Amino acid sequence: MKFLKKIGKFLLGLAVVAAVIVAAVFYFTGDAVKVVQNQLKALRNSDVTAAYTYTSKDFRAATTEKQFETFVKANPILTTNKSASFPSREIFAGLNTTSTLDGELKAQDDSTTAITYQMIKEDGSWMILSMEVAQADTVTTDTPASSDLTETFSETGFAYTLKYPESWIPAIPQAGQALFSPSDEISAPTVNIRTYAYDDAGTLFTDLRDYISSSASYGEVKFTGEKTYTHTAKNGTQLKGKEVTITYDYDSIPMTERMIVIPGVVSGESYAWEYFASTQEYAGGKSAADAMLESWSI
Structure with missing residues (x-):
């Protein structure tokens, strides 16, 4: 009986520690949530x-701002929701303090839509780095003109070509x-x-996901927005695969990655396309990466 009491006290202690950690995360992300709620209030207005x-x-x-307005119009729940809550929160303290807020928007009929915000501290204040509404596209820039992709990758041993900016080595x-x-x-x-x-x-997608999840190099890993992805090969074949967004820490740097896995045209080959950057720099390079993906000819 004494042994069971000790176990009970130990488990109670763990529960208290866990509660303190959760409370701390909610405390330190409270201002970030206020920023998001203020933005949503402005959109409702x-x-x-x-x-x-x-x-x-x-x-x-x-x-x-015009591109942002287009995104808002494409996701009417941003302006018609009656409330928003963010029960799942993470904070990353490193070179730049960032936070991930996972929540839901409640519509007038009480249906809900998942939404994720990436936040970053700028001059001591939380600001929105990116936002993603379930079953909608993440806010990004327009794909740059094809003239921005001035170089062509076409090397022996690779069954594809693609264009890329001169500054991307x-x-x-x-x-x-x-x-x-x-x-x-x-x-x-x-x-x-x-x-x-x-x-x-x-x-391949499952194996890569399992590897990333278990690798000590990636720290805490989170997968969001898994969905089907289709790439059209140059012979017209529809190469159907999957894509997912991944966030993790690498060398104490918060990172964001888009991973796409598709089959090849040749039997026995599959491809993994990854665009990644620090969470702070991710948005800045995404338009170029999207244009490169569009030019990828298999």
Whole structure:
């Protein structure tokens, strides 16, 4: 009986510690939630200009107010919801303090829509770095004109070509892998394309997801927005696979990644396309990465 009492006290102690941790996270993200709630209040009042002022410098550098307005119109729940709650919150303290807020918007009929905000501290204040509404596109810039992609990658041993900006330097670290980035810094926007000897892209997707989840290099990993992705090959074949957004810490740097896995045209080959950067720099390079993906000819 004494042993059971000790176990009970130990479990109670763990519960208290867990409660304290949760309370601390909610305390330190309280101001971030206030910023989001203020933005949503402005949107309910049809004041897009005011809502735009709650976004970060990187957000505004990558997304004009007009593009933001287009995104809002494409997601009417942002203006018609009657309330918003954010029960799931994470905070990352490193080179830049960032936070992830997962919540839901409640419609007038009480139905709910999931929404995720990435937040960043700027001059001591929380600002919106990115926002994603379930079953909608993340806010991004328009794809740059094809003239911005002045270089072409077409190397022996690769069953594809693609265009890329002059400032994004290509590298081939190993057979079947091509990297493109404007800098060799870990945090810099980077496109990484790898060829795998997999017949089934679904199996490759699962294996990569399991590897990332279990790898000590990635710290705490979170997967969001998993959905079907289709890429059209140059012969017209529809290459159907999956994509997912991943957030994690790498060398204490909060990172965001878009991973796409599709089958190849040739039997026995599948591809993993990754665009990743520090959470702070992700939005700034995404339009170039999207244009490169659009130009990817398999």
